[in-house]
Amino acid sequence: MTLPNRLEIKNLSLSRGGRQLLRDLSFSLNPGEWLHLQGDNGIGKTSLLRVICSLAPLDEGEVLWRGQNIHEDLPLYLKDIFFVGHKLALKEELTAFENLAIECALMGVPAKDLDLKQALDHFGLKGREHVPLGILSQGQKRRVALAKLKLARAPLWVLDEPLVALDSHTVELFTQLLGQHLTSAGMVILTSHQPIQLSGLGRVLMLSR
Amino acid sequence: MKAFTAILKRDLRVAMHRKVEVLSGLFFYLVVATLFPLAIGSDLDILRRIAPGILWVGALLSSMLTLGRLFEADWQDGSLEQLVLTPHNLSLLVFAKIISHWTLCGLPLVILAPVLGLMFDLPIEFVLVLMGTLLIGTPILSCLGAIASALTLGLRGGGVLISLLVLPLFVPVLVFGSGAVESLAAGLGSQAYFSILMAMLMPAVFFSPWACATALRVAFE
Numbered sequence: 001m002t003l004p005n006r007l008e009i010k011n012l013s014l015s016r017g018g019r020q021l022l023r024d025l026s027f028s029l030n031p032g033e034w035l036h037l038q039g040d041n042g043i044g045k046t047s048l049l050r051v052i053c054s055l056a057p058l059d060e061g062e063v064l065w066r067g068q069n070i071h072e073d074l075p076l077y078l079k080d081i082f083f084v085g086h087k088l089a090l091k092e093e094l095t096a097f098e099n100l101a102i103e104c105a106l107m108g109v110p111a112k113d114l115d116l117k118q119a120l121d122h123f124g125l126k127g128r129e130h131v132p133l134g135i136l137s138q139g140q141k142r143r144v145a146l147a148k149l150k151l152a153r154a155p156l157w158v159l160d161e162p163l164v165a166l167d168s169h170t171v172e173l174f175t176q177l178l179g180q181h182l183t184s185a186g187m188v189i190l191t192s193h194q195p196i197q198l199s200g201l202g203r204v205l206m207l208s209r
Numbered sequence: 210m211k212a213f214t215a216i217l218k219r220d221l222r223v224a225m226h227r228k229v230e231v232l233s234g235l236f237f238y239l240v241v242a243t244l245f246p247l248a249i250g251s252d253l254d255i256l257r258r259i260a261p262g263i264l265w266v267g268a269l270l271s272s273m274l275t276l277g278r279l280f281e282a283d284w285q286d287g288s289l290e291q292l293v294l295t296p297h298n299l300s301l302l303v304f305a306k307i308i309s310h311w312t313l314c315g316l317p318l319v320i321l322a323p324v325l326g327l328m329f330d331l332p333i334e335f336v337l338v339l340m341g342t343l344l345i346g347t348p349i350l351s352c353l354g355a356i357a358s359a360l361t362l363g364l365r366g367g368g369v370l371i372s373l374l375v376l377p378l379f380v381p382v383l384v385f386g387s388g389a390v391e392s393l394a395a396g397l398g399s400q401a402y403f404s405i406l407m408a409m410l411m412p413a414v415f416f417s418p419w420a421c422a423t424a425l426r427v428a429f430e
Contacts, residue, residue: 054294055290055293055429056430083291087286089291093225094223106215106292
């Protein structure tokens with residue numbers, strides 16, 4: 001029997017470079033819920049996201065997905081998460097279209113050209129699909145990175161500062177997309193220094209020393 | 210398999226836009242091979258004798274020159290993070306990167322070998338053996354170099370560390386690679402050298418992607 005999607009952080013403690021960042025942190029996330037991590041720079045928001053993505057080790061505690069430690073069946077867990085980090089993971093030499101096509105192949109998502117085009121259109125990149133990323137602005141590059149979300153099939157989205165360099169219209173498009181994802185029983189965990197207006201069940205987790 | 214071809218195509222396509230980086234290894238190989246005859250003189254007997262060694266040392270150094278970039282660009286732009294986070298077998302994706310490295314940095318050396326061989330007045334059968342050893346030997350260099358590149362990822366002075374790590378591993382490849390031509394010149398045949406090189410290639414191809422994938426995961430932690 002497959003258990004329902006549920007992310008659970010249990011008694012997590014985390015330190016970096018000999019400094020304790022988080023101690024005994026616990027929370028959970030169910031389908032349709034979002035969590036906005038906030039806190040000062042260097043408080044451990046990105047480190048926490050990296051632990052959730054299995055990219056970084058933790059000192060104590062565990063991360064559970066569907067009631068199971070994520071490291072017990074990592075490939076299965078990785079199918080269910082989608083991470084957009086500080087770095088955009090895009091190749092400047094390639095076009096937005098090519099970057100998305102590669103991302104789809106890596107995600108194992110069968111996407112047609114039209115799907116890729118629509119994803120880019122959603123973020124206002126119509127007419128810029130076949131332009132090398134190197135000549136796009138920072139905001140436009142960020143839009144290409146966020147267009148990946150439109151194609152992602154994973155239920156859990158982990159987003160590290162997704163709003164950096166975005167204009168207000170794109171922020172609106174982005175929140176719309178998050179709303180759609182949450183409505184379809186998706187889950188979102190993100191960090192941002194900007195306030196985000198999201199529908200659905202959500203909460204802000206303020207990390208402090 | 211789709212992810213494997215996507216990475217392979219992506220790396221080759223990106224390299225087409227970074228021609229200077231790709232050509233620097235090849236140019237270095239050419240310079241090394243060209244300078245030796247100028248320095249040593251035009252005695253054809255000497256040139257014929259030292260040619261395999263020079264061409265193999267050139268190939269080895271040229272390969273080392275380009276190893277640092279194998280994972281570095283992906284590490285810098287966050288692509289490597291995404292590779293680690295895909296549900297696909299990371300070893301397979303790393304293998305695609307190793308193949309692209311060899312296609313861009315090893316294969317051109319093999320193709321250039323006949324031209325340089327003629328420059329050293331090597332007979333055609335010697336040139337063919339040299340090409341054969343390079344064809345088997347340069348993938349070994351890419352495989353072993355990839356492990357060192359993954360182990361030193363994100364470290365300051367990683368380039369120097371790569372050299373220190375790979376040089377002892379490259380030496381047997383160099384010895385048997387250049388030795389094949391010398392053995393042929395001595396009338397002993399080169400079959401045994403090819404067999405030894407193949408025996409080195411097989412485990413390198415098999416274990417290197419796995420070792421790289423492990424090293425990359427450690428680098429992220």
